[in-house]
Amino acid sequence: MRVGRRALLVVSLASGLTGVLATRPGAAAPLPDTIDKIRASVVGVGTVQLTRRPPSRVVATGFAVGDGQHVVTNAHALPRDMDHERKEFLAVITQDRTGNVRKAEVVKVDLAHDLALLKISGPRLVPMRLGNSSQVREGELFAFTGFPIGEVLGMRPVTHRGIVSAITPIAIPQLSAQQLDVKLIQRLSAPYDVFQLDATAYPGNSGSPLYAVDTGLVVGVVNKVFVKESKENVLENPSGITYAIPIEHASALLRTAGVAQP
Numbered sequence: 001m002r003v004g005r006r007a008l009l010v011v012s013l014a015s016g017l018t019g020v021l022a023t024r025p026g027a028a029a030p031l032p033d034t035i036d037k038i039r040a041s042v043v044g045v046g047t048v049q050l051t052r053r054p055p056s057r058v059v060a061t062g063f064a065v066g067d068g069q070h071v072v073t074n075a076h077a078l079p080r081d082m083d084h085e086r087k088e089f090l091a092v093i094t095q096d097r098t099g100n101v102r103k104a105e106v107v108k109v110d111l112a113h114d115l116a117l118l119k120i121s122g123p124r125l126v127p128m129r130l131g132n133s134s135q136v137r138e139g140e141l142f143a144f145t146g147f148p149i150g151e152v153l154g155m156r157p158v159t160h161r162g163i164v165s166a167i168t169p170i171a172i173p174q175l176s177a178q179q180l181d182v183k184l185i186q187r188l189s190a191p192y193d194v195f196q197l198d199a200t201a202y203p204g205n206s207g208s209p210l211y212a213v214d215t216g217l218v219v220g221v222v223n224k225v226f227v228k229e230s231k232e233n234v235l236e237n238p239s240g241i242t243y244a245i246p247i248e249h250a251s252a253l254l255r256t257a258g259v260a261q262p
Contacts (some may be wrong), residue, residue, distance in 0.1 A: 031213045049088035061146030063209040066259035068124030073207035075116040108257040113249040131217030133246035146208030162199025201242040210244045220244030
């Protein structure tokens with residue numbers, strides 16, 4: 001089959017344009033490059049007790065913000081009771097749990113949005129930059145990195161990705177008063193939108209940063225437990241849907257704590 005010169009010219013120009021778009025300065029970085037950039041900012045959150053085996057117990061994820069000595073995570077993931085007599089303490093673990101344990105203290109908690117701000121000891125981490133969650137649109141692709149199932153799979157961060165399938169209220173009115181409880185009533189009194197994700201998060205992913213795949217800007221904080229008990233509290237078998245709290249609420253928490261963003 002013969003191909004005319006005009007067709008060949010169009011194909012050639014299109015191929016050349018594709019190459020220019022892929023290599024032009026300032027082009028969006030692919031997800032692997034973004035993961036390399038943010039990996040060291042993502043930490044495990046849990047407790048450490050040196051006489052325990054293993055000494056560390058990771059229950060959630062967090063990520064460095066501000067000056068690199070502060071970490072954002074979920075409030076519900078913070079341990080309620082620690083064995084202070086046996087010197088158990090709150091800590092974050094950076095990648096290799098054998099040598100990178102940092103003591104942490106709670107600076108500020110926002111229970112309404114299930115967020116907590118920690119301050120950590122030791123050298124500064126590279127902070128993640130916070131984006132504008134009000135600009136997030138349904139259908140956009142994002143990624144989140146964390147430590148699913150704590151240390152069971154090893155202290156190596158795991159990344160998932162998916163689209164924002166809906167921007168939806170955290171709580172919806174129930175059909176009957178019997179379906180209401182104190183927590184749900186509180187959230188119905190001050191509702192706000194959350195991101196519903198077409199991606200699967202696991203226990204341990206709570207507190208993971210949800211970020212743009214090209215820039216690494218954080219737009220949300222992954223949260224399954226807190227949101228699902230609001231949106232899916234009447235379901236006998238809750239769905240596997242994952243949610244994220246918009247980052248604007250974490251930004252407000254940082255401002256009230258006097259932590260400046262880079």
